Amino acid sequence: MSFVDNIRRVIPYTPGEQPQKKVIKLNTNECPYPPSPSVKKALDGMDTDVLRLYPEVACDTLNDALCSYYGVPRECVFSGVGSDDVLSMCFLAFFAGKDPVLFPDITYSFYDVWAEVYRIPYETVPLDEAFGIRPQDYRKPNGGVVIANPNAPTGAALGLDAIEDIVSHNKDSVVIIDEAYIDFGGETALPLIKKYDNVVVVRTMSKSRALAGMRIGYCFGPAQLIKYLNDVKYSVNSYTMNTPALVAGAAAIGDDEYFRDITSRIIKTRTAFGQRLRELGFTFVESSANFIFAAPPAPFEASFIFEELKKRDIYVRHFKKPERIAGHLRITIGTDEEMETLYETLSDILE
């Protein structure tokens, strides 16, 4: 017997590399544009003396802004330290049953990590050949369902009908729709929170609001689920979001024009770059996210391209596991200039 026997052994999630040197960084789906100027203004105007006091326990500054923007009642919102914190709390709060929680075999690779750390039984459901989610596969006994839409790392989106099919066939489970990438093309499940009592829609400001460095995530759901979620959150940490995060988040939500501008620029760049990527012989399913998940033309291996790009200071993401996706690269959409450099570099490598 030793204290080591009492330690929770886990294999943690591996985040994308954060190189210190100056590189073209297309490996963690960050936004290539800075946050809205309103964020700078709000942070510059913040009285730092108030930092001696605890932040708002119910995140009012941010949650009020979110509710007003999305037209959701105040008791239907919850915020946290990035959508990872929100999702982690959702797993802890909603998945305390004995039946396995279902999610796709290829999806955000944090889901199984949360299940492992919280000792939640789970079962993965294979995507179809074209990396698609089949709603009918989620019609079996379960302790919960998690669907990323658009899915990661594929970028493929499910229509609202298909999402509703999953929600409506699982009324005895909480269904989490992780919409981290929804602002780049998918159809949101937000309207479903009024219609069903078992659905939670999770969002982040890390991608479309260019605030990865602030760690702001949130979710919407029926008041009853949000209440249970808050109970668990207040059992883990009373104050998770610091004052600058609340202020910056509210400012970002307040600048809708800037948000529309940067997301539409990213979508435009994605379309143009996707076209050129196809010309180079890459194949990929259509992306509704701020990245493209593409396989290089034979005989080139994804791992080879990944290493060659890295040598040239261009970072993309390569997942060695599961094997089904080891032949793909996940390429974040950067600025037009960055994608032009990437295109030229890929052309050189493939020559």
Place this chain on the structure above:
Amino acid sequence: MSFVDNIRRVIPYTPGEQPQKKVIKLNTNECPYPPSPSVKKALDGMDTDVLRLYPEVACDTLNDALCSYYGVPRECVFSGVGSDDVLSMCFLAFFAGKDPVLFPDITYSFYDVWAEVYRIPYETVPLDEAFGIRPQDYRKPNGGVVIANPNAPTGAALGLDAIEDIVSHNKDSVVIIDEAYIDFGGETALPLIKKYDNVVVVRTMSKSRALAGMRIGYCFGPAQLIKYLNDVKYSVNSYTMNTPALVAGAAAIGDDEYFRDITSRIIKTRTAFGQRLRELGFTFVESSANFIFAAPPAPFEASFIFEELKKRDIYVRHFKKPERIAGHLRITIGTDEEMETLYETLSDILE
């Protein structure tokens, strides 16, 4: 069967009230002085454009500053979103065994909440008559030990010998020393992390560094324990501390003169106010924290004084449970002016 059956039911920790109106706020042990001017300078100078990128995954800016200030090797530090986040992760990481975790019956009331939410067996150990912790009470089989030193909400400190006694008699358990209030008078257990492989020392910037609003906590421990702690942390949220928190925390640690000035002022105010409180007939054990835990003179009840103060816009903390402490008030040490107003108000109420 309904999704509600799968929900984790918990009774959350109740934080102190955060009144919106202007009051004398002596109920949540915040610092009455603003953070160091270096914090303002660092935040004002921060490039907000970098917020589009994820923060440092290993919190280098902050952790390097902490290690250099405390003379601790880099692999022996861990930071989080307030000491609540650090403690929560410690509970999750270190207390996955079957034997009960031990902590005092009267202590920081979040310990049993974390135990409940993570389904950790625990057993509380009664304080002695004078609210003291008896090290010999912690010599029985257990799955871990948690000691707040100085203890909350009593303010009573244990000497390093007594702490070492607990650590050395529990070599098969991880012993957590929660030093949230250590900068106001206690003797730190930090030297023990070099001598024992089973001890972790937890700190916060919410009190002595006047940064409650930034949510910064940290801990020191042997490299092996910090490694396990990081594995669990990276299984919950890759990036917990946002960029402003890292920058502000490093700046606060860098201004030792200011830190010494405000903590010594608070200690001086505590001594003077304690004297006057005794003159009013209050009784309390000597405090080594930034609060005094005092019982009013008979026939006055603590709950009555609490309500009377509140009517006069002075907020202190009253815990209705456990019964043993229901006769006490926890009074945060504010500025000399605030304590003067409190003294006069108490005199009026007791007349």
